[in-house]
Amino acid sequence: MSEQYLESGRPQLRPKPALTNGPKNAFQRAVHQLTSRLAQLTPSLNQLIHISIDIPAIDLLGWLADNPHPEQSYWQNRDSQFALAGLDRALVIEATEFSQVDRVMADIKTALEQASSIGTGAVFLGGIGFDSGMTGPWQAFKAVSFQAPLCFVQQRHGQFELGFNLYSATRSSWHQQTKRLTQLLAGLCFDTPPKPVAKNAIVHRQDSLSLAAWRDRVAQTLSAIANGQIQKAVLARRVDLRLAHAANLPDLLSRWRDLNPASFSFLLSQSGTRFLGCSPERLFVRRHQRLDTEAIAGTLPRGRNRADDLFYGRQLLTDPKLRREHRLVSDFIGQQLAPFCTEIDTEHKAHVLKLSAIQHLCQPIQANLQPGVANHQLVQALHPTPAVCGYPRQAAKDLIDRLEPVERGWYSGAVGVVSDAGAEFAVAIRSALCRDNRLFCYSGVGIVDGSVAEQEWYELESKLQTLLELIEQ
Numbered sequence: 001m002s003e004q005y006l007e008s009g010r011p012q013l014r015p016k017p018a019l020t021n022g023p024k025n026a027f028q029r030a031v032h033q034l035t036s037r038l039a040q041l042t043p044s045l046n047q048l049i050h051i052s053i054d055i056p057a058i059d060l061l062g063w064l065a066d067n068p069h070p071e072q073s074y075w076q077n078r079d080s081q082f083a084l085a086g087l088d089r090a091l092v093i094e095a096t097e098f099s100q101v102d103r104v105m106a107d108i109k110t111a112l113e114q115a116s117s118i119g120t121g122a123v124f125l126g127g128i129g130f131d132s133g134m135t136g137p138w139q140a141f142k143a144v145s146f147q148a149p150l151c152f153v154q155q156r157h158g159q160f161e162l163g164f165n166l167y168s169a170t171r172s173s174w175h176q177q178t179k180r181l182t183q184l185l186a187g188l189c190f191d192t193p194p195k196p197v198a199k200n201a202i203v204h205r206q207d208s209l210s211l212a213a214w215r216d217r218v219a220q221t222l223s224a225i226a227n228g229q230i231q232k233a234v235l236a237r238r239v240d241l242r243l244a245h246a247a248n249l250p251d252l253l254s255r256w257r258d259l260n261p262a263s264f265s266f267l268l269s270q271s272g273t274r275f276l277g278c279s280p281e282r283l284f285v286r287r288h289q290r291l292d293t294e295a296i297a298g299t300l301p302r303g304r305n306r307a308d309d310l311f312y313g314r315q316l317l318t319d320p321k322l323r324r325e326h327r328l329v330s331d332f333i334g335q336q337l338a339p340f341c342t343e344i345d346t347e348h349k350a351h352v353l354k355l356s357a358i359q360h361l362c363q364p365i366q367a368n369l370q371p372g373v374a375n376h377q378l379v380q381a382l383h384p385t386p387a388v389c390g391y392p393r394q395a396a397k398d399l400i401d402r403l404e405p406v407e408r409g410w411y412s413g414a415v416g417v418v419s420d421a422g423a424e425f426a427v428a429i430r431s432a433l434c435r436d437n438r439l440f441c442y443s444g445v446g447i448v449d450g451s452v453a454e455q456e457w458y459e460l461e462s463k464l465q466t467l468l469e470l471i472e473q
């Protein structure tokens, strides 16, 4: 058992250090170099052009806050070894049905293989919905959507780059895109003197389900379990917030990540509607033939003191209901991956993963893939796991469709990055959709034999606690 007690404090509002002239000049030089490279390019059609150059260290979310744009994107992986912040999009590869994820991944692969790159190589970032239904506030989103940003700042193993991607199918769109990029580069801001972020307030809250309606949904799920239709279903709820003013999302995400540093953080936009989150859960990371994934499920709060906290941690490891809730996820992952692997290690013991407000059971799973296994096969095999859907998958999904009052969109889908070097995806939980001053916050809980509606309601609340507190800070 590995238990680490992380002190969880209030986030510190860290004033950003003002840049000294040295780095400021270095950024300006980088912009100048990129602008002149861009001016020298001759139109190259149907090919991704990727150029990036080294810059001094910079806070990527601070850079996004300084450069507002309706199409901002951001991804940082859990070990902070890679982060990408983008403005505008050079190439979008998407599909309206989840079943077309194979075509999307194949098109990304072709674009990367045929790309002309100066720098470390292009990276696509994007996501996949829980299913194909993109209605209500999700209308702007597609079931599967990945993009290479037009202009970006990237951090890889502590090295920072500023760069651009270009892709056009016609000469006229080449000219439009290069013009847009020239304007974007000319207006880029790297100067980040401390800016006070106005305090926000939640002026109205509406839950997609009342406690009474929740009790009814949990009862229906428990009877589906009792009569053998399913063993587990994850039921989710949406909380709609109206804020006093539009939230500064890069700032919110930065403070969210400070509280849960070992999480994936992401921000993806579609025409000004933005989806952001700070998720502890990896769907998978794939580097060549090596695959790392994990089963995360089973939740208890953090203790008010160290003794309480250890008590909850021990309960996670021993309570039969929590173990069952978790076991269904790890067994499923093992079964689903087996046909694609030469070796799979599911023998790691589950440990306690501590977040700022809650703790989970977590079991790492490693595998060696057979030659030729494609990213889409892994996505289709793993997504959605019983940590967000249930078991068996289709029966649980049918129940969710029947019982959940709102569409999930990309909540509990997958978000991540795909490059020549591999692919990494987080499970898009602990997430919210934002449009102007409206925030749609999602949380879900695994219902298994032994679940009690009121306790699961409390768990739904506890999963939103960090975000709700951060909004008003």
Ligand SMILES: C=C(O[C@H]1C=CC=C(C(=O)O)[C@@H]1O)C(=O)O
Pocket (backbone or CB within 6 Å): 234, 281, 296, 297, 298, 299, 360, 386, 387, 388, 412, 429, 430, 442, 443, 444, 445, 446, 463
């Ligand atoms: C579906 C969510 O969490 C999943 C991941 C970890 C623990 C879970 C649980 O204990 O119920 C859920 O399966 C969510 O946060 O929205």
Ligand SMILES: [Mg+2]
Pocket (backbone or CB within 6 Å): 297, 298, 299, 325, 445, 446, 459
């Ligand atoms: Mg649970």
